[in-house]
Amino acid sequence: xxxxxxxxxxxxxxxxxxxxxxxxxxxxxxxxxxxxxxxxxxxxxxxxxxxxxxxxxxxxxxxxxxxxxxxxxxxxxxxxxxxxxxxxxxxxxxxxxxxxxxxxxxxxxxxxxxxxxxxxxxxxxxxxxxxxxxxxxxxxxxxxxxxxxxxxxxxxxxxxxxxxxxxxxxxxxxxxxxxxxxxxxxxxxxxxxxxxxxxxxxxxxxxxxxxxxxxxxxxxxxxxxxxxxxxxxxxxxxxxxxxxxxxxxxxxxxxxxxxxxxxxxxxxxxxxxxxxxxxxxxxxxxxxxxxxxxxxxxxxxxxxxxxxxxxxxxxxxxxxxxxxxxxxxxxxxxxxxxxxxxxxxx
Amino acid sequence: xxxxxxxxxxxxxxxxxxxxxxxxxxxxxxxxxxxxxxxxxxxxxxxxxxxxxxxxxxxxxxxxxxxxxxxxxxxxxxxxxxxxxxxxxxxxxxxxxxxxxxxxxxxxxxxxxxxxxxxxxxxxxxxxxxxxxxxxxxxxxxxxxxxxxxxxxxxxxxxxxxxxxxxxxxxxxxxxxxxxxxxxxxxxxxxxxxxxxxxxxxxxxxxxxxxxxxxxxxxxxxxxxxxxxxxxxxxxxxxxxxxxxxxxxxxxxxxxxxxxxxxxxxxxxxxxxxxxxxxxxxxxxxxxxxxxxxxxxxxxxxxxxxxxxxxxxxxxxxxxxxxxxxxxxxxxxxxxxxxxxxxxxx
Numbered sequence: 001x002x003x004x005x006x007x008x009x010x011x012x013x014x015x016x017x018x019x020x021x022x023x024x025x026x027x028x029x030x031x032x033x034x035x036x037x038x039x040x041x042x043x044x045x046x047x048x049x050x051x052x053x054x055x056x057x058x059x060x061x062x063x064x065x066x067x068x069x070x071x072x073x074x075x076x077x078x079x080x081x082x083x084x085x086x087x088x089x090x091x092x093x094x095x096x097x098x099x100x101x102x103x104x105x106x107x108x109x110x111x112x113x114x115x116x117x118x119x120x121x122x123x124x125x126x127x128x129x130x131x132x133x134x135x136x137x138x139x140x141x142x143x144x145x146x147x148x149x150x151x152x153x154x155x156x157x158x159x160x161x162x163x164x165x166x167x168x169x170x171x172x173x174x175x176x177x178x179x180x181x182x183x184x185x186x187x188x189x190x191x192x193x194x195x196x197x198x199x200x201x202x203x204x205x206x207x208x209x210x211x212x213x214x215x216x217x218x219x220x221x222x223x224x225x226x227x228x229x230x231x232x233x234x235x236x237x238x239x240x241x242x243x244x245x246x247x248x249x250x251x252x253x254x255x256x257x258x259x260x261x262x263x264x265x266x267x268x269x270x271x272x273x274x275x276x277x278x279x280x281x282x283x284x285x286x287x288x289x290x291x292x293x294x295x296x297x298x299x300x301x302x303x304x305x306x307x308x309x310x311x312x313x314x315x316x317x318x319x320x321x322x323x324x325x326x327x328x329x330x331x332x333x334x335x336x337x338x339x340x341x342x343x344x345x346x
Numbered sequence: 347x348x349x350x351x352x353x354x355x356x357x358x359x360x361x362x363x364x365x366x367x368x369x370x371x372x373x374x375x376x377x378x379x380x381x382x383x384x385x386x387x388x389x390x391x392x393x394x395x396x397x398x399x400x401x402x403x404x405x406x407x408x409x410x411x412x413x414x415x416x417x418x419x420x421x422x423x424x425x426x427x428x429x430x431x432x433x434x435x436x437x438x439x440x441x442x443x444x445x446x447x448x449x450x451x452x453x454x455x456x457x458x459x460x461x462x463x464x465x466x467x468x469x470x471x472x473x474x475x476x477x478x479x480x481x482x483x484x485x486x487x488x489x490x491x492x493x494x495x496x497x498x499x500x501x502x503x504x505x506x507x508x509x510x511x512x513x514x515x516x517x518x519x520x521x522x523x524x525x526x527x528x529x530x531x532x533x534x535x536x537x538x539x540x541x542x543x544x545x546x547x548x549x550x551x552x553x554x555x556x557x558x559x560x561x562x563x564x565x566x567x568x569x570x571x572x573x574x575x576x577x578x579x580x581x582x583x584x585x586x587x588x589x590x591x592x593x594x595x596x597x598x599x600x601x602x603x604x605x606x607x608x609x610x611x612x613x614x615x616x617x618x619x620x621x622x623x624x625x626x627x628x629x630x631x632x633x634x635x636x637x638x639x640x641x642x643x644x645x646x647x648x649x650x651x652x653x654x655x656x657x658x659x660x661x662x663x664x665x666x667x668x669x670x671x672x673x674x675x676x677x678x679x680x681x682x683x684x685x686x687x688x689x690x691x692x
Contacts, residue, residue, distance in 0.1 A: 071669070085668040096668065221647040221656075280663065287664075288657075291637040292647060301567040301638060308669045310567075311634075316667065317626065318633075320660040322431040322442065323417070 014073040014306050024080040024101035040245060041129055044153040048099045048133035051252040055097050055135060056084055058256045062263055065090035073306060078103040083309045091267045096312030097135040104128050123159035130154045136313040142279035144266040145179035147259045151248045170237040171244045175255060176213055178227025178286060180279035182335050186262045187228050191345040193258035194231045201247045209233045214342040219289050224339040226289040278332050280319035287318050360419040360652050370426040370447035386591060387475055390499040394445045394479035397598040401443050402430050404602045408609055411436035419652060424449040429655045437613045442658030443481040450474050469505035476500045482659040488625035490612040491525035493605045497594045516583040517590045521601060522559055524573025524632060526625035528681050532608045533574050537691040539604035540577045547593045555579045560688040565635050570685040572635040624678050626665035633664050
């Protein structure tokens with residue numbers, strides 16, 4: 001989230017807890033009810049926790065052997081999270097699915113409505129609420145793609161000291177696919193599901209968010225994207241709030257149908273050392289993007305978020321060969337070409 | 347180099363050339379002579395190129411099988427470099443030794459003497475010269491440590507439009523050791539050689555530069571250093587220029603005696619999968635430091651330096667396990683403890 005990058009306040013230390021609480025919300029946020037009349041905060045938390053359960057169940061079912069290890073943690077001032085990681089499974093090398101709820105305080109410069117509010121008063125630090133689900137799934141088989149998705153909701157309090165300045169909110173998120181090899185039918189299937197989710201809400205969403213995704217996951221120093229994209233959006237608040245909550249829910253619900261059928265088809269394909277090494281090189285690019293550019297990661301590292309949850313996005317293993325260039329026309333070259341020159345898949 | 351971080355000017359694209367030129371200096375820098383009366387620029391270039399030859403010869407001799415691949419490149423406006431990489435050798439997984447010479451232009455804010463110069467005139471963009479040798483050597487055997495060293499010289503022109511504003515210069519560099527396992531005798535040997543090089547010039551150098559090294563190679567989000575340190579200094583100009591040139595030369599000459607004897611003793615030690623995995627996890631930390639914190643790397647990535655030369659510092663392979671914690675008292679734990687709490691080795 002672009003606005004996250006200006007929130008410099010360090011977050012207090014998380015504390016491991018032994019059981020999942022029913023909610024990470026503060027009581028004042030209506031944490032006792034989850035009916036449709038309850039706050040967006042509460043309904044968003046319910047949504048991401050249900051999505052976490054659903055995705056983890058689907059992963060374990062396909063993996064067969066691996067089991068998610070769960071870590072639950074909370075912060076004294078409110079908020080917390082559930083990290084689930086499946087490592088060295090049958091199908092996935094590393095699969096992380098995290099939800100988190102953060103109560104923080106942002107400097108007033110980060111509060112955009114401050115200027116708009118007709119007042120000479122400057123607001124003090126503004127409390128904010130952020131909740132999100134974030135996941136990276138790295139399979140073992142080089143023909144089975146990596147998936148990332150993240151959906152988040154952000155809300156500030158209304159500044160107390162500036163009369164009329166409103167509460168602000170926005171949504172962000174996306175789902176994107178990172179294969180080491182292009183299987184056209186898989187990439188088309190994946191993008192088709194993303195488009196269907198978008199089209200239910202606005203015909204402009206898919207083309208806009210597809211391009212946004214290509215732009216966001218750009219590894220500038222390489223001149224290439226980390227993968228074959230999907231959808232990405234941020235700072236979204238110029239639509240009806242209920243509509244955007246439904247849209248984020250639809251996107252999160254689309255993860256399993258967009259991804260799992262691809263894995264089922266590719267998880268047992270035979271492969272050679274060459275395929276594995278190329279996958280490892282592409283995983284190196286994944287590491288480069290996440291550590292150098294990804295806003296969530298760099299923000300988390302700098303503000304004292306839970307390191308193991310933040311870096312669960314990194315692959316189990318990655319590789320850097322000096323000056324590796326795939327030969328023109330090879331399958332490796334085709335993937336790289338599509339990362340350099342993003343394509344329309346549907 | 348701290349001052350590098352404020353130099354925002356993108357560098358022009360490098361061009362591969364087929365032969366090493368005698369010098370990368372512009373003719374105006376006295377590129378035709380390398381006697382002791384010639385410019386510091388010229389003598390520093392000679393020094394780093396000799397150091398590159400010497401280190402590469404020593405590496406190839408110990409490796410037995412591997413050979414350095416050389417890439418030479420230059421920039422139309424002056425400057426260039428020689429990248430040498432030995433990949434997948436007998437002893438080293440990846441060994442990179444690069445020299446480079448850069449002519450650039452820095453924004454006047456980065457020129458510290460501007461204020462000091464008694465003048466209301468503000469200088470325009472200021473041409474600078476930078477030359478350095480940079481190397482990372484990653485062995486295969488988990489008991490054979492990784493070595494990094496880097497020595498650099500930086501010089502600005504005197505601003506033409508501010509009478510009396512001087513030419514500025516400074517030296518930076520260091521050599522540091524990153525083992526996966528502590529072999530006390532090796533770490534002591536390494537630090538002893540660093541101290542001997544320092545003590546020839548100033549008794550305060552080793553303690554100051556040892557601490558500077560521990561502070562610099564700090565992975566803030568982990569609360570640990572990437573390795574067991576050595577020496578590091580930057581922005582050094584408050585000593586005699588000839589003395590600092592000799593000091594940098596002495597440090598560069600100390601690389602082979604500080605490192606090669608350790609490798610000869612450890613390169614053939616038997617090891618298990620457990621040792622290899624721990625080495626790979628520590629290499630993950632190396633990647634984290636270099637991509638998130640290292641000034642040379644992040645500066646290079648953002649200004650359009652030669653990517654393959656910059657990222658040759660990354661290991662051939664690295665690993666990230668979720669929430670890996672070595673058991674207290676184990677050899678892995680001892681290494682981690684020394685990275686968290688830097689020790690005095692001599």
